[in-house]
Amino acid sequence: xxxxxxxxxxxxxxxxxxLLQWGQQFEHAVWLDSNGHNDRYGSFDALLAAxxxxxxxxxxxxxxxxLHTYRSKVNDWIFGYLTYDLKNDLEAITSANFDGLQxxxxxxxxxxxxxxxxxxxxxxxxxQYMKNEIASxxxxxxHLDFSRASEINKMNPPNxxxxxxxxFKEEYFKRVEKILAHIHRGDIYxxxxxQEFYAENTVIxxxxxxxxxxxxxxxxxxxxxxxxxxxxxxxxxxxxxKKTKQYVLSQPIKGTxxxxxxxxxxxxIRAKLEADIKERTENIMIVDLVRxxxxxxxxxxSVKVNELCKIYSYxxxxxxxxxxxxxxxxxxxxxxxxxxxxxxxxMTGAPKLxxxxxxxxxxxxxxxxxxxxxxxxxxxxxxxxxxxxRSILYNAATKYVSFSVGSxxxxxxxxxxxxxxxxxxxxxxxxxxxxx
Numbered sequence: 318x319x320x321x322x323x324x325x326x327x328x329x330x331x332x333x334x335x336l337l338q339w340g341q342q343f344e345h346a347v348w349l350d351s352n353g354h355n356d357r358y359g360s361f362d363a364l365l366a367a368x369x370x371x372x373x374x375x376x377x378x379x380x381x382x383x384l385h386t387y388r389s390k391v392n393d394w395i396f397g398y399l400t401y402d403l404k405n406d407l408e409a410i411t412s413a414n415f416d417g418l419q420x421x422x423x424x425x426x427x428x429x430x431x432x433x434x435x436x437x438x439x440x441x442x443x444x445q446y447m448k449n450e451i452a453s454x455x456x457x458x459x460h461l462d463f464s465r466a467s468e469i470n471k472m473n474p475p476n477x478x479x480x481x482x483x484x485f486k487e488e489y490f491k492r493v494e495k496i497l498a499h500i501h502r503g504d505i506y507x508x509x510x511x512q513e514f515y516a517e518n519t520v521i522x523x524x525x526x527x528x529x530x531x532x533x534x535x536x537x538x539x540x541x542x543x544x545x546x547x548x549x550x551x552x553x554x555x556x557x558x559k560k561t562k563q564y565v566l567s568q569p570i571k572g573t574x575x576x577x578x579x580x581x582x583x584x585x586i587r588a589k590l591e592a593d594i595k596e597r598t599e600n601i602m603i604v605d606l607v608r609x610x611x612x613x614x615x616x617x618x619s620v621k622v623n624e625l626c627k628i629y630s631y632x633x634x635x636x637x638x639x640x641x642x643x644x645x646x647x648x649x650x651x652x653x654x655x656x657x658x659x660x661x662x663x664m665t666g667a668p669k670l671x672x673x674x675x676x677x678x679x680x681x682x683x684x685x686x687x688x689x690x691x692x693x694x695x696x697x698x699x700x701x702x703x704x705x706x707r708s709i710l711y712n713a714a715t716k717y718v719s720f721s722v723g724s725x726x727x728x729x730x731x732x733x734x735x736x737x738x739x740x741x742x743x744x745x746x747x748x749x750x751x752x753x
Contacts, residue, residue: 319393319431320448323440324455329362332439335461336365336432337541338524339454345369345426346543347396347691354537358559358566360701364433366396366693370444372426373397377405377412380423385652387425388694394442396693397425398542398549398705401684404660408670415483416683417515417717418710424544430454478521478718478750483513483681486736492679493732499675500728507602508666508675510735511723513682514743516750519718521711523548529749530709535632538703540691546714549686552745554629554636555704557661557690560651562699563644565611566623569603569663570704571725572596572637575741576630587635591628599725600626600637606662606669607641613657615643633745651698661704664688666725686710687721709746720746 326332333350340346346367351359371391375383380403388395400422402412431442441451484492489512499505527541527550534552542549556568574590577583590596604622611620624640645654666672687710692702711718722742724735 318445319442320445320451321440321442322448322451323438326437326439326459329434329437332459333363333434334528335458336363336434337528339458339461340365340367341524341543343368344543344545345372345428346541347428347693348541349691349693350531350539351537352531352535352539356537358556358561361433361435364431366394366426366428366431368429369426370429372424374421375423377402377422380406381652381656384423384425385650388652391427393427393696394431394693395425395427397423397544398686398689398691399423399655399659399702400686400689401660401664403689404673407656407659408673410670410673410677412677412683414677414680414683416685417513417517418547418685418712418719419715420547420685420710420712421544424547426544478516478519480514480516480747480751483515489736490732493726493730493735495679496675496726497728497730500726505666505668505671505675507599507725507727508672509664509688509723510676510726511680511684511688511721512739513719513721514747515717515719518716520716521718521750523550523711523713526550526709526749530745533632533745533749534707536707537631540703540705542691546712548711548713549691549705549708550711551691551703551705551708553703553706553708554631554634555638555663555706557692557702557704558655558658559701560645560654560699562697563647564642565614565645565654566640566642567607567611567658567661568638568640569600569607569661570636570638571600571603571663572626573738573742574635576632576634587628587630590635590637591626595727595729596637597626598729599727600639602667602727603662603725604639604641606665606667607639607658610658610662611641611643614645614649614654616646619644634741651694651700655700655702659690660688661690664704664706664723682721684721687719688723707742707745709750718750720750
């Protein structure tokens with residue numbers, strides 16, 4: 318049981334910064350921020366879940382069963398992540414590539430403190446035995462001076478960060494050519510191929526780095542995750558899967574174009590993306606895959622495409638987004654719905670199993686949380702999860718920082734164009750890290 322008390326805040330933008338900073342005192346924290354995007358499907362503008370009452374970590378094999386048991390036992394809000402490698406729990410495949418981050422494959426916790434923002438209202442939902450702490454926490458957060466330099470900068474002035482590539486341009490081209498050979502042979506017709514950028518022996522200010530990334534991107538599914546020494550700083554524009562009662566929807570992205578500061582030129586870029594046959598083909602392929610995945614859980618005949626290849630514009634890029642929805646039986650287990658659609662089609666390819674096998678054979682790193690998902694389950698069994706892209710991952714214990722990017726390879730792909738798309742997607746993360 319939880320006690321709920323609400324407050325009205327005049328300067329909500331300032332309060333959001335204070336809330337994120339205040340959450341850093343806890344070993345477990347998840348921050349979700351829509352950055353003001355008017356998402357018709359959204360439940361809140363921002364949210365902090367912090368201070369674990371209970372938690373679970375698991376390896377990929379058997380991970381979904383353990384999550385099902387944990388969610389059922391707790392019967393409360395839980396927040397956390399699923400790495401891409403939970404695919405190994407669903408198919409006879411493995412993840413044997415290099416893993417510099419060493420995150421657990423699955424991590425969820427039940428927060429003692431749950432604070433959400435909607436408009437200028439702030440809702441504190443604390444476990445019942447902590448209800449007397451709500452008023453004092455609100456006062457502490459409201460008076461927090463977040464402008465002071467963080468302790469990490471005082472104690473460990475950061476060295477310049479030098480980003481390395483796991484594979485170089487020529488090797489990338491060779492591997493894309495191998496993927497194209499698979500496509501021409503009929504093994505697959507689309508695959509999302511990714512590469513890692515990384516730095517070793519690196520110390521970063523996690524909150525400051527996240528805030529810089531978020532200010533550049535302003536993405537609708539931005540996320541800051543702290544699980545002890547493991548951090549995710551995420552500026553994701555993509556929703557993986559949301560469930561509200563019996564209604565489930567997915568919003569895959571395929572298709573990216575750089576924005577222009579000139580309004581006339583920017584509109585031309587937007588129109589060109591919307592009409593681009595290659596990008597539309599990629600998007601429609603993934604829509605078909607999502608429709609198929611949702612049909613495993615859906616009431617017969619309820620799967621539909623609400624939006625097809627619609628262009629959404631963000632600070633740095635235009636994106637081609639589709640929305641697919643379905644109705645599921647009221648008794649359908651929410652963890653099972655996720656397992657039947659995981660990993661998300663936009664980060665794998667089609668056919669999904671063949672694409673995942675090729676990904677494992679040709680990529681140079683273990684994806685881990687990159688192209689996995691972060692989100693929550695409510696006590697009623699509703700959920701909302703993003704796609705972990707446009708993200709910086711950091712292991713503070715080993716001082717290893719990483720970000721990865723990818724693109725969809727189809728029969729019409731050229732290695733040069735795909736490489737340029739990857740560099741565009743990597744730009745914000747690289748700028749944030751290298752420029753401090």
